Amino acid sequence: MRLQFLGAARTVTGSQYLLQLPGANILIDCGLYQGRDQEPYTPHHRFDFDPAKLDAVLLTHAHIDHSGLIPRLCRLGFRGDIFATSATTDLCAVMLLDSAHIQEEDAQWDMRKWRRGQQNTPPPGPLYNAEDVEQTMTQFVPVQYDEEVRVADGVSVRWVDAGHILGAASLEIWVNEDGVQRKLVFSGDIGDRGRPILRDPTLIESADFVVMESTYGNRNHPPIEHTSEQLADAIKRTVREKGQVLVPSFAVGRTQELLYRLDRLIASGDLPELPVFVDSPLASRATRVFEQHHECYDADSLRLLAQGDDPLSFPSLRFTRSVEESKRLNALAEPAVIISASGMCTAGRIRHHLHHRLEKGNHLVLFVGYQARGTLGRILQDGVKNVKLFGRRHRVRARIESVQGLSAHADQPMLLEWVQAIKGPRTVFVTHGEPESAFTFAKLVEAETGSPVCVPSLREHVDLLDEAALAEVHSHTQADIARHQAEERRRSETRHDRA
Ligand SMILES: [Zn+2]
Incomplete structure (x- = not known):
């Protein structure tokens, strides 16, 4: 053996x-x-x-x-x-x-x-x-x-x-x-x-x-009771400033946990019903797999399902599919949450969203996961004020925050x-x-x-x-x-x- x-x-x-x-x-x-x-x-x-x-x-x-x-x-x-x-x-x-x-x-x-x-x-x-x-x-x-x-x-x-x-x-x-x-x-x-x-x-x-x-x-992880509260506070502040919240997120696991928390916050009235976009084809497909496997859900999620509330879905949630739909988000004027991959901003659509929003002070980049050294995510998290994206220098004016407790x-x-x-x-x-x-x-x-x-x-x-x-x-x-x-x-x- x-x-x-x-x-x-x-x-x-x-x-x-x-x-x-x-x-x-x-x-x-x-x-x-x-x-x-x-x-x-x-x-x-x-x-x-x-x-x-x-x-x-x-x-x-x-x-x-x-x-x-x-x-x-x-x-x-x-x-x-x-x-x-x-x-x-x-x-x-x-x-x-x-x-x-x-x-x-x-x-x-x-x-x-x-x-x-x-x-x-x-x-x-x-x-x-x-x-x-x-x-x-x-x-x-x-x-x-x-x-x-x-x-x-x-x-x-x-x-x-x-x-x-x-x-x-x-x-x-x-x-x-x-x-x-x-x-x-x-x-x-x-x-x-x-x-x-x-x-x-x-x-x-x-x-x-x-x-x-x-x-x-x-x-040791910090206590996780305040995670949803932090999430709600950060989003509400951005809504007041008429900005948008960009959440770089891993497509599988992290994105679905975020959707669950947003679903609960909106249901309880702790968060207004604002548009939430999942702009990652992989995250969208993975969310569908979650919805096909209720046998993996815990008692709380099963209770919500029994009450007719799908915990990974709410009326203002949209999954963008095509590149065109994703590009249309660039013209978005109203407050919204955009969840996109990759989680450390090393590739994927999140880089386009950052490109269009980093220089405006009313937007928020909200990190919900670990950012490895050398990644764009880590550079932004470390507070660097000048970053290069798609061959162009960006002066970072958007707020950068992190929510703990989603490991x-x-x-x-x-x-x-x-x-x-x-x-x-x-x-x-x-x-x-x-x-x-x-x-x-x-x-x-x-x-x-x-x-x-x-x-x-x-x-x-x-x-x-x-x-x-x-x-x-x-x-x-x-x-x-x-x-x-x-x-x-x-x-x-x-x-x-x-x-
Ligand atoms: Zn793993």
């Missing part, structure tokens, strides 16, 4: 774990590395194994950093089943196609650069195209939450609520080998309690081995509670976190649960039934944590000296 960490090892992207059993090779998640600085980290064009020899893929959720390389796997010969919840399957149909278009556009761009002589080697072509996605979707096997599914000889799996995005799950995997049953748990991405629309994460009672995320393993990821206390509920794991592998976050969380888990903890590095593998091998990866982690802490201490002393 060999487990190899082929992604999301000491970073938050590219989830991919290979489980090799005597009777089957199983891949858990197959995510794309996102973010430019990650590019050299792993070559996307090949895998560390032969895709044709893989028996099954188990998918935790539809986010591209968990699902985005599956079409590549199929293009290179994988013909087995891809197991995922029914909602994840439908979201993948939309998101993987969108990803294929991005791959094809990027490949065309590289080809043009090569033809112009700006690149020495011919580009390798797209990772996959729309046809590959079409093939991929035929291999999906939708499953229901909480149903035990046999995925290979001696291997059965159950998908339970992870509370992260629609259809997201943690996996309980039972493996029978030589008459002994062992259980592995993969957390997927874990959400917080009390998120709108979705049920809370299911707490799992037992496991022999746990592989868990640690995105916010070193952070789809659990924070440290919730992650700890999730892992503490699992009785008796022989090892907890901490993945899907930057080193600072993963190491901090690993130390905490070991101290609080007494289970040995490993923070695997990329391509590290371990035979789970070999005690000596487990002890070795554990001691690697201990050494790396000690080194990391020493570096941190040195850095803080330098800062102290300078001060």
